[in-house]
Amino acid sequence: MLKKSFEDYSIKKDLINFLNSYSILTDDEMEESWKEAVSNVFKKEDYYKITDHAVRVTLCKTHFRAFRISSSYIRDIDLERFNHDFQL
Amino acid sequence: MKFYTYFNDDNSIAFNVFVELQTTDPKEMNIAEVFNLANISNSEFGRSILSNDIPDGLKKMLSSISWGIRTYICYQDIFDSGLGSYEEDIDDVELFVRQICDFNRNYCYFESLTYLKEAIICLLNGNLLATMVLLRPFLELAIAEIYWNLKSYKKSSSQFYRWLLGDIRFKQGFTNMLDYFYSNCDALSLLDKSGLQNNKKDLKRIYRKLCSYNHTPILNESITSHAGNTGVKDHRFLSNLICLINEMLFHVNLIYLIKYPMTLFPQDIYRRFGYYNGPVGLFFDEFNY
Secondary structure (H helix, E strand, O other): OHHHHHOOOHHHHHHHHHHHOOOOOOHHHHHHHHHHHHHHHHOOHHHHHOOOHHHHHHHHHHHHHHHHHHHHOOOOOOHHHHHHHOOO | OOHHHHOOOOOOOOOOOOOOOOOOOOOOOOHHHHOOOOOOOOOHHHHHHHOOOOOHHHHHHHHHHHHHHHHHHHHHHOOOOOOOOOOOOOOOHHHHHHHHHOOOOOHHHHHHHHHHHHHHHHHHOOOHHHHHHHHHHHHHHHHHHHHHHHHHHHOOOHHHHHHHOOOHHHOOOHHHHHHHHHHHOHHHHHOOHHHHHHHHHHHHHHHHHHHHOOOOOOHHHOHHHHHOOOOOOOHHHHHHHHHHHHHHHHHHHHHHHHHOHHHHOOEOHHHHHOOOOOOOOOOOEOOOO
């Protein structure tokens, strides 16, 4: 019932349109994307061998959730380093 | 385990992340498994309520709590990346940095999960008063998460960060946060008004109930007057507590669903963006439920 109420929600429509503006990746492109994820994010040689989509998604989700929780608890900020990096 | 091995010796701060991914219909998990507490030696009481040798009504209720927690854990996947707009002319550099880097953006949500987990640990150890006491901050933080998110989009996130860094002028009461949500969440216009009023009323009622155990309780509110001072001896108190947790999770999950209606429309985001180039949050994937 709730789902029906939100069928015509403008934000839902906008988000689905945004998603549909990207074409569906081919299997080769998905493989390429996994290689990039291993090389840029996970940096673990063993991960190249993983072929199961569900396992890959689990690893991505784990990484993403870990990033979210750790960034939510940042207490001290090195302002000097920040100013240097952003040349403020 | 020896005492000193319990602590991190390098002063690092560790975070546990729990992810479940179902490729078939999701299976039942008990409340200890949901928080990966299976290896924690619960009390005899904990082992008995996790066993099959309990009344069917209690079993059903605990199962419902487990689903409620799993649902709540899933919401972190749909949170968007930023905390709305920020003030460019802000004179506090640290505040400005936190705003533009979106640091701490889901602090309230993750802190609420900590309280919920601790409440479940207490429950499994038969510490019902401690369970009850921990549920109030859980509820406050769960509502604070959506309040600050909404407020930050409608105005700016500076008040959130000022509160977060200790400026008590920006601390919000539970009722204020809830009222603000019901007056400002855009998705509410599509829903049945009377149902929403009930949701709001129920959340306030649950909160009032929880408050009794956080402030000087009067005789009728005292757990000792209901259950004695020798541990769990009153099954009515236990069943009331279990019902309260179940009801609270239902209403919290409902309010999150209203805030993030895209949870009802999962998408195959990986096929569109690859494994790590997609938008932050906004969608549930096909493995969320």
